[in-house]
Amino acid sequence: MNRYYSLNDFFKKEFGEKIYKVSLDGGFTCPNRDGTLSYEGCIFCSEKGSGDFAGNRFDSIYTQIEDQLKLIENKFPNGKVIAYFQNFTNTYGDVEYLRDIYYKALSHPRVCGIAIATRPDCINDDVLELLDEINKKYFLWVELGLQTINENVAKIINRGYLLSVYEETAKRLSNKNIKFVTHIIIGLPGEDEYDPLKTAIFAQSCGTWGIKIHLLHVLKNTKLEFLYNKNEIKLQKKMEYVKKVVKILRNLSYNIVIHRLTGDGSRENLIGPLWSLNKRDVLNNINKYMKENDFIQGDEFLESGGILDGSNY
Numbered sequence: 001m002n003r004y005y006s007l008n009d010f011f012k013k014e015f016g017e018k019i020y021k022v023s024l025d026g027g028f029t030c031p032n033r034d035g036t037l038s039y040e041g042c043i044f045c046s047e048k049g050s051g052d053f054a055g056n057r058f059d060s061i062y063t064q065i066e067d068q069l070k071l072i073e074n075k076f077p078n079g080k081v082i083a084y085f086q087n088f089t090n091t092y093g094d095v096e097y098l099r100d101i102y103y104k105a106l107s108h109p110r111v112c113g114i115a116i117a118t119r120p121d122c123i124n125d126d127v128l129e130l131l132d133e134i135n136k137k138y139f140l141w142v143e144l145g146l147q148t149i150n151e152n153v154a155k156i157i158n159r160g161y162l163l164s165v166y167e168e169t170a171k172r173l174s175n176k177n178i179k180f181v182t183h184i185i186i187g188l189p190g191e192d193e194y195d196p197l198k199t200a201i202f203a204q205s206c207g208t209w210g211i212k213i214h215l216l217h218v219l220k221n222t223k224l225e226f227l228y229n230k231n232e233i234k235l236q237k238k239m240e241y242v243k244k245v246v247k248i249l250r251n252l253s254y255n256i257v258i259h260r261l262t263g264d265g266s267r268e269n270l271i272g273p274l275w276s277l278n279k280r281d282v283l284n285n286i287n288k289y290m291k292e293n294d295f296i297q298g299d300e301f302l303e304s305g306g307i308l309d310g311s312n313y
């Protein structure tokens, strides 16, 4: 048993083989960028809508899948992939358009399922019905950018929806047995030491199937860069981040699939922290810290009898 339940472990269990993800750009925008909620976006959001490695939005979905497969063909020439709609808000559009691009992705012979990144305030009843329909026939998960349960921090980062909206959407997805992944960011301005942990525990209590942990990194041409240049943002130290990640893992049940444990800023756009560019090193440090202390995912959760609600932090 590995020290935490990684997405790779899940894939091997579910599909019996290694599965890759290919990142696609469905041509969306976001209500937090197009003026519906604001023109500013979340303060950390990059120009490409938090999807710097995705395909070209001007190409068809099928072509993007082919192009992304070419990028990994040396290490992964034949296997199955998840088509991951990553950039901006991938349920923010006419439901017939959504149906068209999701099914186009699913029609590719190497695609074994889809993942859809979105905001919890962008899943209306028609979208939910479509997701339900797909979920009954294909492998699907939805990703929700929660980032924090601290409402003051949510305002500072300009998230643009209340925590209750996440809670309600989590319930609606759970009622349809649709798997969802919750994004959490460690190191947001205004957060207290235990906010990321409490956010993870809250997501777990809302039925999240997976967790994606990011570190706050400053990317070029973001509001965050502006604040950083005014000395209003403090970058985290590597071990400080590692310890917070491990604390979260220890408080999540071993059933929760860990999709990500570190940041994903592109080298050209990243201002800091620069140590995050070496993802292998960050992951090694997380594993080493867990091994040295004999921690595994969920050990604190089990000690608590599985009833943690975050109030003890």
Ligand code: SF4
Pocket (backbone or CB within 6 Å): 030, 031, 032, 033, 040, 041, 042, 044, 045, 046, 049, 050, 087, 088, 089, 119, 145
């Ligand atoms: S919801 Fe996502 S796409 Fe929209 S502004 Fe925030 S990070 Fe960017």
